[in-house]
Amino acid sequence: MKMLKKAPLAILLGATLLPAYAMAHAHMGGHSAIGPSEGDREFSLSGTGSSSKDFDNSSFGISGDYGWYLSDRTLAGIRQSISYADVEGEDIGDDFWNGSTRLFADYHFGHNAARPFVGASLGGIYGDGVKDTGIAGLEAGLKYYLLPTTFIQARAEYQFLFDSGDSAEDNFDDGAWAYTFGMGLNF
Known part of the structure; x- marks a missing residue:
């Protein structure tokens, strides 16, 4: 009985994705090239x-x-992040807004649908819950192409804060991990 209830959802999902795949396949000239080429741009949203x-x-x-x-494997760009925290407690305020703006570079491995990558970022962090300062990080992740583009x-990022070159070296051991999941497209 449970299988029958799930069947309409599977049919609806298939009916939605199949035309999108067919359109993308036709747009690519009928061949199944996956991923970006040198000169392509990329936009992604993660949460x-x-x-x-x-x-x-x-x-x-x-x-x-x-x-x-910059090549079919090397991506360079800018990343804007915004976060909000609502924390209950007598010693802590109601809510915090923080943001960061970073330049990043990533190197992708392989040419299949699954593409692991490694990279680094450098920029600034600002907001209610942090001291406005520099931020740097190393990152690794995986992109999986559902359609050709x-x-x-x-993505997981190891981030650390710094005010100067000396504090960057000192603060690397006191960094924090940030994790995101999202989707994107190449154009």
Whole structure:
């Protein structure tokens, strides 16, 4: 009985994705080239979030990337992230907004639908919950192409804050991990 209830959803999903795949395949001239070429641009949106079981402490964030492929494997661009946290407590204020603007460069491996990548970013962080300062990070992730130019991605970044070159070296050991999941397209 449960299988019958799920069947309409599977049919609806298939009926929605099949025409999109056929249009993308036709747009690519009938061949199945996957991923970007040198000179292509890329736009992606990613998000992250968490809440306590009672939803009294919650946070969420969104990150938008815009980049240019310097080769079919090397992407350089700019990333804008915004995060919000609503934290309950007497010692802590109601909510915090933070943002960061970073330049990034990523190197992608392979030419299949699954493309792991590694990279680095450098920029600034600002907002209510942080001291306005520099931020740098190393990152790794995976893009998976669902269509020739459309992908989903997961990324992990190790970020650390700094005020000067000396503090960057000192603060590397005190960094934090940031995780995002999203989707994007090449054009």
